[in-house]
Amino acid sequence: MKNLIQSLGIILTIWATSCYLLGDPSKILSLQGKKGPGQGKTVVLVSGDEEYRTEESMPMLAKILAEKHGFDCKVLFAWDKSEKYIDPNNQQGVVGWKSLEEADLMLIGTRFRKPNAADAVYITNFLNSGKPIIGIRTSTHAFNGGYKFGDKISYGQFGPMIMGEGWVSHHGRHKVEGARGMIETKNAAHPILQGVTDVFGPSDVYGIRRLTEKDTILMRGAVTKTLAPDSSFVDSKNDPMQPLAWIHPYTAPNGKKGTTFCTTMGASVDLVSEDLRRMLVNSVYFLTGLKVPENADVNYVDPFYPSFYGFIKDKEFWPSQDMQAEDYGLGKTPHAPDPKGTPDWAFRDVPEKQ
Numbered sequence: 001m002k003n004l005i006q007s008l009g010i011i012l013t014i015w016a017t018s019c020y021l022l023g024d025p026s027k028i029l030s031l032q033g034k035k036g037p038g039q040g041k042t043v044v045l046v047s048g049d050e051e052y053r054t055e056e057s058m059p060m061l062a063k064i065l066a067e068k069h070g071f072d073c074k075v076l077f078a079w080d081k082s083e084k085y086i087d088p089n090n091q092q093g094v095v096g097w098k099s100l101e102e103a104d105l106m107l108i109g110t111r112f113r114k115p116n117a118a119d120a121v122y123i124t125n126f127l128n129s130g131k132p133i134i135g136i137r138t139s140t141h142a143f144n145g146g147y148k149f150g151d152k153i154s155y156g157q158f159g160p161m162i163m164g165e166g167w168v169s170h171h172g173r174h175k176v177e178g179a180r181g182m183i184e185t186k187n188a189a190h191p192i193l194q195g196v197t198d199v200f201g202p203s204d205v206y207g208i209r210r211l212t213e214k215d216t217i218l219m220r221g222a223v224t225k226t227l228a229p230d231s232s233f234v235d236s237k238n239d240p241m242q243p244l245a246w247i248h249p250y251t252a253p254n255g256k257k258g259t260t261f262c263t264t265m266g267a268s269v270d271l272v273s274e275d276l277r278r279m280l281v282n283s284v285y286f287l288t289g290l291k292v293p294e295n296a297d298v299n300y301v302d303p304f305y306p307s308f309y310g311f312i313k314d315k316e317f318w319p320s321q322d323m324q325a326e327d328y329g330l331g332k333t334p335h336a337p338d339p340k341g342t343p344d345w346a347f348r349d350v351p352e353k354q
Contacts, residue, residue, distance in 0.1 A: 027083060027095040029075035029325040031062050036070025037290050043071045044103040048078035048094045049111035052137050052203070052309045053268035055088055056336070058109065059328035060271065063301035065284060067330075074099045077325060078113070086323040089312070091144070097122040104288055105131060107280075109266055111138035114145040114155070124149040127250075130258040132287035133162065134280065136266025137203065141167035150253025163262045164248030165210045171242050172204030172223040175310075175343055178231060179205045179265060180222040181244055181276070187218050191292040192247075192261065192282045199279065201270030202227040202345055203309060208243045208264070219245040219279075221264070227345055245279065259287060268306035272348045274298055303333045305351055310339030 033039055045062050047054035055077055062073035077086045078093035087093055091112055097119040100106060106126060115123065127149055135142065140163050143155035159166035172179060181199030205221035221244035224231035245263040252258060261283040263276075271277055277298040285292045312318070327334050335351050 024083070024095070027077065027079060027325055028099065029059055029062065029077075029328055031066035031073045031075075031330065033066045033070040033072045034068075036068065037285070038065065038069045038071030038288070041071050041104040041288050042074065042102050043105050043107060043284060044074045044076065044099045046076045046094065046106060046108040046110055048076070048088055048113050049109060049138050050089050051111065051311050052109065052266060053088075053307055053336075054109035054136075054266075055086055055323070055328070056268040056306050056334070057136075057266070057271050058107070060300065060302075060304050061107070061277070061280060063330060064277065064281060064298055067301045068297045068299075069281065069284075071284065074103075075325070075328070080318065085319060085321070086325070087318040089318065092116070094119075100126040103131065105134065105284060107134040107136070107284070108139050108142055109136040110142045112141060112144040114143070115147070117147055120147050120149060124253055127153075127162065127252040127258065128254040128256055130252060130256040132258060133250075133260040134283050134287065135163045135260060135262040136280070137264060137270075138266075139163055139262060140165045140206070140264065152253045160210055162248075162250045163260055164215050164246060164250075165208055165262070168209055169207035170204050171207040171221075171237060172234070174204050175341075176227070177204050177234060177237075178202045178224040178227045178229075179244065180224050180231075180233070181219045181265070182222050182241060183219055184217045187216060190216070190218055191286050192279060193218055194282055194292050195295040196275045196279045196282070199265070199273050199275045200224075200229045201265045201267065201273055201276065202347075203265060203267040203270050205237075205242050205244065206264040211243055211246060211248075214249055215243075216247040217243045217245075218247065219243075219263070227343060229347060261287060267309040269308055269345065269348055271304075272306065302331060303349060303351070305333060305335040305349055307336040308338040308342040308345060310342060312339050
């Protein structure tokens with residue numbers, strides 16, 4: 001009996017140590033890639049924002065990449081301080097940054113996150129490897145706080161220096177005017193735009209001011225009068241049209257060069273747009289050195305019921321939801337209520353009433 005107790009003690013110690021070093025695997029959604037061109041490559045998708053529901057969109061995208069294209073995927077979430085439930089409002093809460101050590105690409109949609117110094121090392125090392133990054137929506141202001149990546153890039157500089165742009169403004173009226181993607185004619189033949197013709201999202205167009213001749217603009221955003229996909233344009237806000245998606249060459253803290261693809265679309269309801277999903281999947285192929293499919297399959301693996309964007313200030317909301325990483329896994333279709341003040345928007349699937 002004594003030997004059995006000692007053996008159990010050793011096993012528990014090893015398990016606890018591995019959880020500390022690697023991160024509790026139950027906090028990360030891991031999806032093994034099926035047969036496909038992406039086999040052997042790993043994509044780490046980082047959620048964690050207070051407003052645009054990346055805790056919904058990142059698992060949906062991971063399922064598509066793993067099940068239909070063969071990429072191994074890991075989805076990171078922001079957790080509450082005790083790590084009992086997913087809490088996108090906790091800016092220090094993203095768990096699993098160590099997963100970047102095995103990543104071939106990072107897809108990030110965080111907003112003003114504040115990783116600790118130890119976690120910043122994993123992000124710095126990823127940047128210093130020159131590996132590619134895809135950023136959506138608030139990735140232009142993905143981090144905030146007093147730490148740095150290496151000794152050259154502050155958290156606040158991640159957007160301008162790595163993604164090509166930081167936070168500027170809402171160019172369109174928030175929750176009133178939508179965004180219609182308009183392909184940049186001179187770059188229309190770019191592989192990332194393969195099969196992409198119809199992009200619309202109810203999140204507004206962001207203001208952009210820092211892009212240079214080194215950046216490749218693939219799409220611009222036409223401000224629409226309403227949130228309906230068939231809305232007419234607000235002409236006064238579309239001359240010139242703001243960049244909506246671009247490729248940016250970045251320089252890591254150690255001087256190594258890398259490439260990012262950024263789009264200022266990316267609310268979970270934006271990803272109702274099939275061609276927006278296709279553009280993101282295409283960018284994964286392109287940035288990992290794979291041939292982009294002619295018409296990539298981006299159909300949902302499981303039904304997708306995105307909630308509308310907006311801040312959730314009710315302190316009891318996330319504890320009451322009690323969402324776990326596994327709740328977003330294969331075969332699961334979570335559905336969260338819309339935040340207060342959500343406009344009517346009927347252009348998305350909703351679960352049937354029981």
